[in-house]
Amino acid sequence: MWGREMRAGLAFVLVSLLAGGTFREWKRSHETRFADLIAALETRGRAAATARIPADSSDQQGGGDSGASRTSREQENSRGKAPATAPLRPAGIDLDRASVSELERLPGIGPVLAARIVADRDARGPFGSPDGLLRVSGVGPRTLARIRTFLAPPVAVDSGSPIAK
Numbered sequence: 001m002w003g004r005e006m007r008a009g010l011a012f013v014l015v016s017l018l019a020g021g022t023f024r025e026w027k028r029s030h031e032t033r034f035a036d037l038i039a040a041l042e043t044r045g046r047a048a049a050t051a052r053i054p055a056d057s058s059d060q061q062g063g064g065d066s067g068a069s070r071t072s073r074e075q076e077n078s079r080g081k082a083p084a085t086a087p088l089r090p091a092g093i094d095l096d097r098a099s100v101s102e103l104e105r106l107p108g109i110g111p112v113l114a115a116r117i118v119a120d121r122d123a124r125g126p127f128g129s130p131d132g133l134l135r136v137s138g139v140g141p142r143t144l145a146r147i148r149t150f151l152a153p154p155v156a157v158d159s160g161s162p163i164a165k
Contacts, residue, residue: 038107038108041105041107042107042146045107045149045150092150092152093105093106093150093151093152094151094152095117095121095126095127095130095132095133095151095152096121096126096127096128096154098118099118100114100115100118101114103117103118106147106150107146107147107150108143108146108147109143109147112138113136113138113139116136116137116138117133117136117139120135120136128154129153129154130144130147130148130151131144
């Protein structure tokens with residue numbers, strides 16, 4: 001009735017469906033919702049930025065007890081989970097020198113997009129400014145607006161030549 005090739009083909013299709021379903025269920029059970037992850041990173045970034053600004057401004061003015069504010073920030077950080085890496089700082093990542101792992105820390109930038117950014121930089125040269133990211137497929141104005149605060153401003157390179165000045 002059924003030939004050897006038909007039985008082998010049917011067995012292959014059934015095993016493929018079973019493996020695909022098993023993988024899909026495993027992925028679902030181990031996957032953190034992307035939107036929740038972005039929201040958590042943005043909240044942490046905003047909280048860190050607002051916590052730094054008052055303490056830094058009181059230090060510059062010479063007034064206020066900056067030791068007390070640092071202690072309260074340390075207590076807030078110790079309540080939550082300890083981050084695996086240092087928290088993102090405003091203007092902390094240089095696009096022209098950042099590695100894939102550093103770029104992945106940015107909100108909305110996953111491993112694929114981070115690798116695409118580094119590959120574009122290697123192929124076409126440095127970005128020069130955060131707006132240069134728009135040339136990378138997958139980075140649009142909304143993504144750029146979301147990560148702009150974490151990107152370092154472009155650094156002017158001094159070649160040492162009197163003509164370049």
